[in-house]
Amino acid sequence: MHPAVASYQRDHPRRTLLRFGPYVLLQTLGEGEFGKVKLGVHTDYGEEVAVKLIKRGNLDTELRMSKVTREINVLKDVKHPNIVRLFDVIETDKYIGIILEFANGGELFDHILAHRYLKEDAASKLFAQLISGVHYLHSKNIVHRDLKLENLLLDKGRNVIITDFGFANTFETPQDDLMTTSCGSPCYAAPELVITDGTYVGTAVDIWSCGVILYAMLSGYLPFDDDPANPDGDNINLLYKYILNTTLQFPSHISDSAQDLLLRMLVPEPTERATLREVMAHPWLAAHS
């Protein structure tokens, strides 16, 4: 018997094992918007996978349906060491199961919290992997639009795995990279996501989010998360005003070079924000690019 199955049965002796296609479903890895994500073990090969279960009953609107289809279509189109691999999609009467590479190092979020914040050499290795994955996506005309710590997982070699393509979108040509759907999590969202005409450059939005992620890696907290007038950061208009009126502060242990990179990425005006090419060429990343 596979060790993961054996230990699950030891922990839950009275539970019958659930099967899903050729997989046995074990413990819950996380909660998704449409259902749970569970560890799966292939009954013949013992391969461990993550099974993102989507309850068909939760796909009650066109929008929610399209979110899932979009996620599956984007995943089918990508292959990169820092992007979660799609192995299969299994449909049953009640569920759509997205069978994914199992990222067994957990969420980057927890990894950072466990260390309070990351040392710069560790952070620059992980950040270079994130940028490599995002660069690959953009080169395929895909923007992620929901980059945040909770959507970055670690594999067993402690490498970054980008997941959760529910907000991802494609654009036809680089010139055509203007988007209109608003998306993502407020604390990671670029300020132009709320500009009046509602169009924005998708690639620049991902770069903003990467800047927020880098700030969080190096400090252990989010850069624009402490507005007393907007404690949960969930009023996006207030958050936008706060970002425009706040000069970015850094904990003193962050190096000048890292601060310089952050100040190039967290630029509210998207046309003045660093491009991915500039980020990759920045000296702070020199050791890893």
Ligand code: ATP
């Ligand atoms: P949300 O909208 O809340 O972000 P979601 O429906 O988009 O959720 P995911 O973010 O893809 O769902 O997955 C939810 C959680 O399940 C993740 O935060 C993570 O903890 C876990 N998880 C997802 N995919 C994997 C994977 N491939 N390997 C390990 N854990 C995973």
Ligand code: MG
């Ligand atoms: Mg998620």
